Amino acid sequence: MLSNQDMQEAAAHGRSVKAIYVYEVPVRLWHWVNALAITVLAISGWFIASPLPSMPGEASDSFVMGYIRFAHFAAGYVLLIGLAGRIYWAFVGNKHARQMFTLPLFNRQWWREVLFELRWYLFLERDPKKYVGHNPLAQLAMFTMFLSTTVFMIVTGFALYGEGTQEGSWAHTWFTSWVIPLFGQSQDVHTWHHVGMWAMLLFILLHVYAALREDIMSRQSLISTMISGWRLFKDDRP
Ligand code: HEM
Ligand code: HEM
Numbered sequence: 001m002l003s004n005q006d007m008q009e010a011a012a013h014g015r016s017v018k019a020i021y022v023y024e025v026p027v028r029l030w031h032w033v034n035a036l037a038i039t040v041l042a043i044s045g046w047f048i049a050s051p052l053p054s055m056p057g058e059a060s061d062s063f064v065m066g067y068i069r070f071a072h073f074a075a076g077y078v079l080l081i082g083l084a085g086r087i088y089w090a091f092v093g094n095k096h097a098r099q100m101f102t103l104p105l106f107n108r109q110w111w112r113e114v115l116f117e118l119r120w121y122l123f124l125e126r127d128p129k130k131y132v133g134h135n136p137l138a139q140l141a142m143f144t145m146f147l148s149t150t151v152f153m154i155v156t157g158f159a160l161y162g163e164g165t166q167e168g169s170w171a172h173t174w175f176t177s178w179v180i181p182l183f184g185q186s187q188d189v190h191t192w193h194h195v196g197m198w199a200m201l202l203f204i205l206l207h208v209y210a211a212l213r214e215d216i217m218s219r220q221s222l223i224s225t226m227i228s229g230w231r232l233f234k235d236d237r238p
Pocket of ligand 1: 027031034035036038039096097099100133134135138142146204207208211212222223224225226
């Protein structure tokens with residue numbers, strides 16, 4: 001939040017700066033734990049798909065793939081439990097905690113603002129709009145690119161995991177039993193799970209670029225908001 005001194009300095013220069021508390025602690029904590037889990041999943045998944053060149057010596061002397069797969073599965077559990085906690089918080093948290101899960105699809109004004117944001121990102125608009133929560137384009141991307149991909153990766157990931165833990169395990173009962181037949185066979189699930197990684201990486205690329213760009217250009221705080229929870233609005237141009 002702004003200190004009194006910041007406020008006084010801004011006022012002395014004839015500017016007003018407002019701060020609004022947006023993201024509560026569980027949302028922020030989840031954001032960064034989730035980002036870390038996905039980083040581990042993408043790196044370990046990469047090596048599962050393209051293992052390191054063969055190691056010298058007896059196979060039983062090294063456990064490199066074992067550690068890589070362990071990291072992947074542990075981060076997979078973090079992703080699942082994190083999402084469950086985040087869904088819980090959507091029910092009990094403030095209204096911004098629900099934004100990622102709900103799209104006002106039948107609201108014309110919202111769609112107009114999605115297009116406006118698109119034009120703003122394409123450098124076709126001069127004056128950024130300000131939002132307390134996510135802007136409509138970010139909201140759309142978080143639902144369609146992030147949330148749907150995450151659910152897909154959890155479903156396909158635990159379906160593959162259940163093949164190892166075998167019949168009778170929860171992962172096999174909940175996922176493997178119907179996901180593998182749905183896709184045809186195990187290799188198809190591997191392939192689509194792999195494609196899902198690229199969908200997720202595409203979201204992250206756009207997301208991190210947009211967060212950095214908005215922080216610099218939109219005259220409102222972005223990255224520090226996901227750290228402190230407070231959104232700062234820098235109202236007047238310097
Ligand atoms: C694996 C990497 C990441 C993923 C999957 C991810 C995903 C997300 C999601 C789903 C949200 C919405 C949060 C919610 O409504 O609960 C969000 C918000 C946000 N993320 Fe990330 N994030 C990642 C990395 C980063 C990084 C590295 C940064 C900083 C450069 C960042 C900055 C932000 C900011 C500033 C917001 C809030 C945007 C706003 O206020 O509208 N994220 N992120
Ligand atoms: C963003 C999330 C995730 C990413 C980016 C990711 C990435 C990958 C990639 C690239 C592969 C290799 C696929 C192939 O070409 O064969 C893989 C395999 C696998 N993943 Fe994931 N994954 C994610 C989530 C999960 C989750 C939540 C689980 C659940 C435990 C999981 C379990 C597995 C399993 C069991 C395999 C096969 C391991 C093997 O055959 O040795 N993944 N993952």
